[in-house]
Amino acid sequence: MNVKKVKEKLSRPWVAVNLLLLIVFLAMVTVHIKVEPVNLDELLSIGNDVDSKNLCDSPECITLSHELLNYQDPSVDPCVDFFQHSCGRFHEQSVSESRLQKKKHILRKQIREFLHKIQNSTSKSENLMKLVFDKCEASKKTSNDNYKISRDAIHDVFNDIKKIGAWPLLDKNWDGSKFDLNEMLSNLVKLGATNLGLFQLDFRILTEGKFVRIAPTLGSIVHNSTMISMISEILEANGVQPDSEEISKEFEEYSSLQMKLAKYQSSGKLSISLPGVRSINFSSLITEMIHPSRVSKIFGKIRVVTSEHPLFFKSNETESDVRREFPRASLRVFMRNFVDKGNRDGVKKLTEELKKNTLEMIQDTENLAPPVKESMLKKVEAIKVTIGYPDHFDPPGTLDKEFENFDLDSTDSYYRIFQKLNRLRSEQQMEFIAGETPISPIKEVLKVNANYKRSKNALTVFAPFLDDPFFDITYPDYVNLFFSGFLIAHEIGHSVDANGLGYDENGKPMDGIRLEHVTEYGKQGQCLVDQYDNYDDPVYGKKMNGTHSINEIIADWVGHEVTWRAYKKMDTSKMLSLIGLKDINMDQLYFRVQSLLFCRERDTISLEETLKDVYPTDNFRVNGAYARVCGGVQLSGYITYESGEEV
Numbered sequence: 001m002n003v004k005k006v007k008e009k010l011s012r013p014w015v016a017v018n019l020l021l022l023i024v025f026l027a028m029v030t031v032h033i034k035v036e037p038v039n040l041d042e043l044l045s046i047g048n049d050v051d052s053k054n055l056c057d058s059p060e061c062i063t064l065s066h067e068l069l070n071y072q073d074p075s076v077d078p079c080v081d082f083f084q085h086s087c088g089r090f091h092e093q094s095v096s097e098s099r100l101q102k103k104k105h106i107l108r109k110q111i112r113e114f115l116h117k118i119q120n121s122t123s124k125s126e127n128l129m130k131l132v133f134d135k136c137e138a139s140k141k142t143s144n145d146n147y148k149i150s151r152d153a154i155h156d157v158f159n160d161i162k163k164i165g166a167w168p169l170l171d172k173n174w175d176g177s178k179f180d181l182n183e184m185l186s187n188l189v190k191l192g193a194t195n196l197g198l199f200q201l202d203f204r205i206l207t208e209g210k211f212v213r214i215a216p217t218l219g220s221i222v223h224n225s226t227m228i229s230m231i232s233e234i235l236e237a238n239g240v241q242p243d244s245e246e247i248s249k250e251f252e253e254y255s256s257l258q259m260k261l262a263k264y265q266s267s268g269k270l271s272i273s274l275p276g277v278r279s280i281n282f283s284s285l286i287t288e289m290i291h292p293s294r295v296s297k298i299f300g301k302i303r304v305v306t307s308e309h310p311l312f313f314k315s316n317e318t319e320s321d322v323r324r325e326f327p328r329a330s331l332r333v334f335m336r337n338f339v340d341k342g343n344r345d346g347v348k349k350l351t352e353e354l355k356k357n358t359l360e361m362i363q364d365t366e367n368l369a370p371p372v373k374e375s376m377l378k379k380v381e382a383i384k385v386t387i388g389y390p391d392h393f394d395p396p397g398t399l400d401k402e403f404e405n406f407d408l409d410s411t412d413s414y415y416r417i418f419q420k421l422n423r424l425r426s427e428q429q430m431e432f433i434a435g436e437t438p439i440s441p442i443k444e445v446l447k448v449n450a451n452y453k454r455s456k457n458a459l460t461v462f463a464p465f466l467d468d469p470f471f472d473i474t475y476p477d478y479v480n481l482f483f484s485g486f487l488i489a490h491e492i493g494h495s496v497d498a499n500g501l502g503y504d505e506n507g508k509p510m511d512g513i514r515l516e517h518v519t520e521y522g523k524q525g526q527c528l529v530d531q532y533d534n535y536d537d538p539v540y541g542k543k544m545n546g547t548h549s550i551n552e553i554i555a556d557w558v559g560h561e562v563t564w565r566a567y568k569k570m571d572t573s574k575m576l577s578l579i580g581l582k583d584i585n586m587d588q589l590y591f592r593v594q595s596l597l598f599c600r601e602r603d604t605i606s607l608e609e610t611l612k613d614v615y616p617t618d619n620f621r622v623n624g625a626y627a628r629v630c631g632g633v634q635l636s637g638y639i640t641y642e643s644g645e646e647v
Ligand SMILES: [Zn+2]
Pocket: 490, 491, 494, 551, 552, 555
């Protein structure tokens, strides 16, 4: 888009009320408000005159100024190509492909460095992480072969095999009639195993709640020959002469049983009951997964579902690393050591403000049918917000308390450590299923991300987002609003995107507001789809799919609209300015700072891959969003948000 076109389009008003009209596809009347064109030269010439004592000179602000000044390509006219103007020299300045990637690398390094340095911490979880980390490092140095068992582990594995039950290979006088399947399975569970060969126990979150699931096992990926040599090695090291012929024979039987089992296909459905297999005591297996001291407290709260599989129900057919192991402890390390304490509260406050502005925006939308408006307001109002981690973990010591029943010893073998961790994870899963803790122990909590879950009407801002370069208490408030505010408002936007609309404030599907209405009322929505369909991307050309990306486009739109609203209410006159940016006025800074979120190297992935992604290209997320002309709605770079102000 060139300046002339921009000026022409300025005579068309940007009507904020049309935003939701588009989103809900229930527009009845289009409101047109005439707005006087804004003089481009006048706007571009406004500078923010500041003296040096009003500059934000925290390291975080200086880094931000550095990014704004060095990623830009001032030779490109912002009215012609805003993306290139803001991000044109990103590739020369950053070794990461995007700012998000950069944060991910730094996060990994922060935890790694922390684990190297930590000595005799007063925190139990930190000491446990350190111990596991050192073991991992040591084992990495001794062997690169994943299937090779370390010397000290061989003994532990052997002892565990004996613990599980008698084994014909070890015991020449093995008596099949004395074999107790339940006892063996129960011993396996005690060790922390959840895949029990014949079936597995895992965990499912369904709309009805959280459940332990009994399901068929997934096929083993370890090749027989690898297993055979592993078993031989263990036997030999423990003084038993392996009979390779017998081992092979047993393996053949094992393989044929596996093949037999694989023939029975699951219906994919789940049944809220225990399997109809009387020979296995499933309840006692489930009890074994709970820490013994907690059985009486939580067993009654555990619910079970079973895969509708012929194995369990009779049918007509007849018969990484440390971070992954310690997600919550890593979270604790990150929050305690790398995130400023005020940041979490700051983001909390910001989120509330954005919610309020979203509600206002819906309220101001004149063309919504009253019941629709009401249901949308109710929904946004009810969004459950989690910032960084659930409040449950806020009291000091809560995360450490999770490890009070858990001990590792520095003499433990690598095998023993992971066996104990598996056991701990089962116990923590059971606490989660019983509703005693708010997040699953396997949930990755250190994502550089924020998300909105439709089924729960819940917004989560993950901890790494509470940190620079997205949020920082030393940033002037407007910077935090432009960055984090946009990302959070984008997620709120998903509650009212084309999919989100069909769900109520509790995440239940609703009749009434459905996508079917798109064809009838979706003229405006169609305009957004068309805009991306016709977008001439500098890398891929006019090959984009607006229908596929419509939800992300809508979410971005809400993100811009809501942050713009909040910004316009903000008194920025007393806030610190950014170093080296005195030639850019506050409105311009809004666009420049937000574009930084999308600065990245030139896309190198194929068109096919790009089209699979639900996100529009980063180029579109800047240039498309700022130059949007849809039935009277126009956001255009430096200029048109000005006219939005008058609506
Ligand atoms: Zn999104």
